[in-house]
Amino acid sequence: MSTVDYPDHLACVLFCQGCPWRCHYCHNPHLWAPDASPLYPWEAIESFLLKRQGLLDAVVFSGGEATLQHGLAEAMFRVKALGYHIGLHTAGIRPSALARALELVDWVGFDIKALPESCATITGISNSGSVNWRSLEILLSRGIAYECRTTVLWNLFDLEHLRQLVHKLHAYGVQCYAIQIARPQGMKKSDRHHLGTPATSAMDDLWIECRSLIPDFKVRLS
Numbered sequence: 525m526s527t528v529d530y531p532d533h534l535a536c537v538l539f540c541q542g543c544p545w546r547c548h549y550c551h552n553p554h555l556w557a558p559d560a561s562p563l564y565p566w567e568a569i570e571s572f573l574l575k576r577q578g579l580l581d582a583v584v585f586s587g588g589e590a591t592l593q594h595g596l597a598e599a600m601f602r603v604k605a606l607g608y609h610i611g612l613h614t615a616g617i618r619p620s621a622l623a624r625a626l627e628l629v630d631w632v633g634f635d636i637k638a639l640p641e642s643c644a645t646i647t648g649i650s651n652s653g654s655v656n657w658r659s660l661e662i663l664l665s666r667g668i669a670y671e672c673r674t675t676v677l678w679n680l681f682d683l684e685h686l687r688q689l690v691h692k693l694h695a696y697g698v699q700c701y702a703i704q705i706a707r708p709q710g711m712k713k714s715d716r717h718h719l720g721t722p723a724t725s726a727m728d729d730l731w732i733e734c735r736s737l738i739p740d741f742k743v744r745l746s
């Protein structure tokens with residue numbers, strides 16, 4: 525049970541295995557492999573959800589990257605038929621699959637990694653910027669409830685980059701945005717030197733600017 529993975533709903537989270545990106549702050553690197561374990565048979569998940577009807581409000585498909593699952597839309601359809609709201613945590617790694625999933629999704633937590641030209645610094649993948657921003661466009665075109673979020677490692681992400689990113693999101697019409705300061709928990713030890721520290725006074729000025737641009741803006745520890 526989770527109170528933080530779907531706004532204002534009690535939810536459970538299905539962590540889907542597999543992700544081709546290699547974000548330095550990833551808290552779930554054990555899910556990168558497409559055959560990561562433990563695996564649960566779908567029947568066990570449906571049986572669990574049948575017992576929780578009326579107790580839980582929502583089911584969030586997370587990962588890894590859930591849009592890589594070929595069975596995602598069918599799984600969402602079956603969970604929705606049980607009466608649950610459907611949440612999706614995604615970086616939009618497969619825009620076409622995201623577009624299909626959005627037919628069934630009620631709320632999306634969307635990771636916008638960085639400015640398009642800088643995404644590869646975060647993800648380690650050269651075309652990730654165009655893919656990430658294409659998926660954001662698809663999401664915004666659908667009118668589905670969402671939160672965009674960016675996780676920040678200060679040694680990879682200075683305040684000026686962040687300021688430019690927020691202005692670009694404002695230009696895209698993003699209304700709900702969270703900056704998440706990365707924590708070491710769950711990160712690979714070899715990546716923790718990227719955590720860094722920002723200049724605090726300049727950071728406070730940036731948060732004020734963000735609030736003037738994005739109506740629902742927050743900062744949190746990720």
Ligand code: SF4
Nearest residue numbers: 543545546547550588
């Ligand atoms: S896209 Fe998400 S799951 Fe994949 S490496 Fe990045 S943070 Fe981890």
